[in-house]
Amino acid sequence: MSYPATRLRRMRRDAFSRALMRETSLMPSDLVMVAFVCEGVDHREPVASMPGVERLSIDLVQQLAGDCEAVGIPALALFPAPGAAAKSDDAREAWNPEGLMQRAIRAVKQRHPGLGLIGDVALDPYTSHGQDGLIDATGYVMNEPTIEALVRQALAQAAAGVDFVAPSDMMDGRIGVLRSALENAGHIHTRILAYSAKYASAFYGPFRDAVGSSGNLGKGGKHTYQMDVANSDEALREVELDIAEGADAVMVKPGLPYLDVLHRVKRRFGMPTFAYQVSGEYAMLKAASMNGWLDEKAVVLESLIALKRAGADAILSYYALDAARWLKA
Ligand code: PBG
Numbered sequence: 001m002s003y004p005a006t007r008l009r010r011m012r013r014d015a016f017s018r019a020l021m022r023e024t025s026l027m028p029s030d031l032v033m034v035a036f037v038c039e040g041v042d043h044r045e046p047v048a049s050m051p052g053v054e055r056l057s058i059d060l061v062q063q064l065a066g067d068c069e070a071v072g073i074p075a076l077a078l079f080p081a082p083g084a085a086a087k088s089d090d091a092r093e094a095w096n097p098e099g100l101m102q103r104a105i106r107a108v109k110q111r112h113p114g115l116g117l118i119g120d121v122a123l124d125p126y127t128s129h130g131q132d133g134l135i136d137a138t139g140y141v142m143n144e145p146t147i148e149a150l151v152r153q154a155l156a157q158a159a160a161g162v163d164f165v166a167p168s169d170m171m172d173g174r175i176g177v178l179r180s181a182l183e184n185a186g187h188i189h190t191r192i193l194a195y196s197a198k199y200a201s202a203f204y205g206p207f208r209d210a211v212g213s214s215g216n217l218g219k220g221g222k223h224t225y226q227m228d229v230a231n232s233d234e235a236l237r238e239v240e241l242d243i244a245e246g247a248d249a250v251m252v253k254p255g256l257p258y259l260d261v262l263h264r265v266k267r268r269f270g271m272p273t274f275a276y277q278v279s280g281e282y283a284m285l286k287a288a289s290m291n292g293w294l295d296e297k298a299v300v301l302e303s304l305i306a307l308k309r310a311g312a313d314a315i316l317s318y319y320a321l322d323a324a325r326w327l328k329a
Contacts, residue, residue, distance in 0.1 A: 024309045026301065028072035028324035032118065032274070032316040036081045036210050037061050037104045045081075049206035050279055051286050053318050055081045058104045064321075065112040071324040075116030077166065077316050078104060080125045081211045090134060091126035095152035097159065105160040118193060119162040121154045121178075122169045130208070130217030132169040132225065141225055147174045151181045158187040166193040166251075170225040179246030193274060194247035197235035197261055200226035203254045203280030210279065235261045236268055243271060249314075254278040256303055259310040266311025275312035277303065282318040297326050 011017045038045060040057040047053045056064060061078070068076055080101045086093040093099050101119060108117055123146065124132045129139075133146030146169065154165040165182075167174050175194050182190050200223045208214035227234060239250050249272035252262045256277065266273045285303065289296035300319050307315050317323065 024305055026305045026308055026323075026327065028327055029074055030308060030312075030314055031073050031304070031320035031324055032075045032077050032116075032314055033064070033068050033073050033320035034077045034079070034316050034318050035061055035064055036079050037100060038081045039083060039100060047206065047210040049209050049283055050318065051290065053210065053282070055210065058100075058107045061104055062107055062111045065108045065115050067321060068324075069112055069115050071321065071328060073115075073320055073324050075118055075163070075314075076108070077118040077120070078108070079120045079207075079211060080104075082125055084212070087126055087128045087216070089128055091123040091149055091153075094123055094126040094149065095156040097156055099156070102156055102160040105157060105162045109161040116163045117161075118164040118166050119154075119157040121150055121157065121165045121167040123149055123153070124208075124213045124217075125211040127213075128216060129220065130213035130215075131220060132222065133171060139220065141171075143171050143173070146171050147177050150174055151178060154178050154190075155181060155185055155187070158182060158185070158190045162190065164191045164193045164248075166195065168195040168198065168253075170195065170198050170222075170227070173245070175242045175247050176245030191248040192246060193249045193251060194242040195253055195276075196239040196242040196247065196250040197252045197258075197265065198226050199229050199254065199258065201229060201254050201257075201278070201280070203257070203278050206279035206283045232261050232264060236264060239265050239269055239271070243269060248272065249274055251276060251316075252312075254281060255307050255312075255315070256281055259306065262307065262310040262312055266313075272313050273311055274314045274316060275307045275310075277307065277315060277317040277319065279318065285319070297322075301326060 011021050036055040038055040043057040044054040065076055082100050122132045131141050133141035136142050251274040252258055253276035255275045262275055288294040
């Protein structure tokens with residue numbers, strides 16, 4: 001049927017018919033807040049490249065968790081920003097039962113047991129070289145020794161009561177090894193959110209400032225384990241393997257520049273599919289908004305709904321709390 005029988009503007013004319021034909025909705029329950037935890041009490045440190053984002057001491061993360069619950073955000077993803085003293089070549093602080101993450105997990109779960117807690121499983125905040133794994137003499141990140149360390153880290157977080165372990169490292173085979181380690185230790189309820197299609201992206205720059213790995217990483221890239229930004233068939237292979245190895249949910253990361261990948265992954269596998277609006281996406285939106293060049297609320301909500309439209313069931317975002325409040329207002 002063509003014009004004038006068909007006039008697409010008829011349905012767009014009024015708010016009520018726009019509402020009735022709206023295909024995608026964005027709700028606080030779609031969002032996962034992201035937080036960086038640091039040592040101290042009532043202590044907050046700004047992240048220079050992410051205005052509005054702060055590293056928070058454990059007591060302040062507890063407060064943030066309460067704020068998330070109050071606006072209907074179902075989960076919080078926690079990343080450690082340990083001091084330089086916690087970093088070593090073998091990253092052993094990552095699985096210290098009394099380490100920063102483990103204390104934070106216990107504190108948040110004790111105060112807010114109903115809020116889902118997602119723990120980052122990766123070594124970069126804890127290695128003196130800033131890589132996500134253990135390196136050999138040439139600087140190459142070794143696959144199997146790294147997985148062994150990740151298992152220790154994931155078991156420590158599971159013992160502390162984390163709901164999801166979220167390996168963000170991109171080692172081959174780590175989901176299967178983590179799954180059997182969790183099962184063998186009796187952690188049969190601990191979910192695995194696999195960073196399955198994680199790209200070697202320049203949009204992670206501000207995050208590396210936040211966890212204090214950028215200086216140590218120097219010019220060392222992560223291209224020997226994170227995916228080439230030019231590929232998407234390879235993303236499907238990564239996701240397929242992680243599902244077969246026992247992932248409960250899969251993730252595509254970064255978000256907005258990878259909507260095509262997100263769409264393919266959700267279409268093909270129908271898995272619970274998470275997207276991560278990463279630090280560089282936050283920084284772009286924030287910087288333009290602070291300059292008065294973009295309308296912050298409008299562009300943030302547009303970006304988030306675009307991720308949902310492309311296939312995301314849930315979105316990790318530094319804007320989650322703001323967005324949930326804007327949605328409720
Ligand atoms: C590293 C990790 C990174 C992010 C999450 N986990 C950075 C990296 O791979 O170098 C990026 C998140 C962001 O940019 O917001 N394990």
